[in-house]
Amino acid sequence: MRQFILNIIDFFYKPFEKFMPLQTFRYLACGGSNTLLDIVLYSVMYHFVLHKNDVHLFGVTISAHIAALFMSLAITFPTGFLLSKFIVFTNSSLEGRVQLFRYFVLVAVCFLLNYVFMKLFVNYFHFFPTVSKIFTTFFVVAFSYLTQKKFTFKTKSIPLP
Numbered sequence: 001m002r003q004f005i006l007n008i009i010d011f012f013y014k015p016f017e018k019f020m021p022l023q024t025f026r027y028l029a030c031g032g033s034n035t036l037l038d039i040v041l042y043s044v045m046y047h048f049v050l051h052k053n054d055v056h057l058f059g060v061t062i063s064a065h066i067a068a069l070f071m072s073l074a075i076t077f078p079t080g081f082l083l084s085k086f087i088v089f090t091n092s093s094l095e096g097r098v099q100l101f102r103y104f105v106l107v108a109v110c111f112l113l114n115y116v117f118m119k120l121f122v123n124y125f126h127f128f129p130t131v132s133k134i135f136t137t138f139f140v141v142a143f144s145y146l147t148q149k150k151f152t153f154k155t156k157s158i159p160l161p
Contacts, residue, residue: 002086005030009087023088027145030083034076035137041072043130065122065129069114077107089153102152109147110140 009029016025046052046068055067062070081103085096092099114136121132 005083005087023149026088027084027148030087031080031141031145034080034083035141037079038072038076039130039133039137041075042068042133045071046129065118065132066115068129069111069118073107073111077104080107084148084153089148091155092153093155094153099153103148106144106147106152110144113140113143 006026009026010022012029013022013025020028046064049071050064050067052064054064055062081100084103085092085099094102114133117136117139118129118132121127121135122129125132127135
């Protein structure tokens with residue numbers, strides 16, 4: 001499956017190879033696919049599963065647009081980690097459990113950023129939730145790429161003699 005995904009991504013890389021490194025293109029392809037999945041799942045959860053209704057859980061009320069974030073995250077967390085580990089950042093020198101922990105921390109920070117931006121866009125600026133999710137995604141993706149490259153899946157630098 002890994003080789004199949006790489007073959008597809010690398011096939012489409014040819015026109016972009018003069019403009020960006022392969023790893024960046026793979027990140028954009030994998031991250032973009034996972035992000036698109038996240039947006040679709042978010043919209044489906046918000047509109048068709050929750051029917052825009054708040055969720056009442058253990059005496060706590062979670063607004064529908066925030067509950068949909070949690071629901072889509074349950075699927076996109078594992079897919080994002082697997083794509084990052086096995087397709088994008090394959091040269092990482094860190095152990096898998098360290099990568100997973102760091103990815104979890106990164107996702108928690110990104111989720112917090114998503115939460116803050118969603119609250120801001122929906123509750124204060126009164127944007128539609130799905131539009132807010134798309135705007136939020138642009139901010140979070142840039143942060144995520146830099147963090148994954150430099151922290152979650154970093155490679156050891158080999159000192160020059």
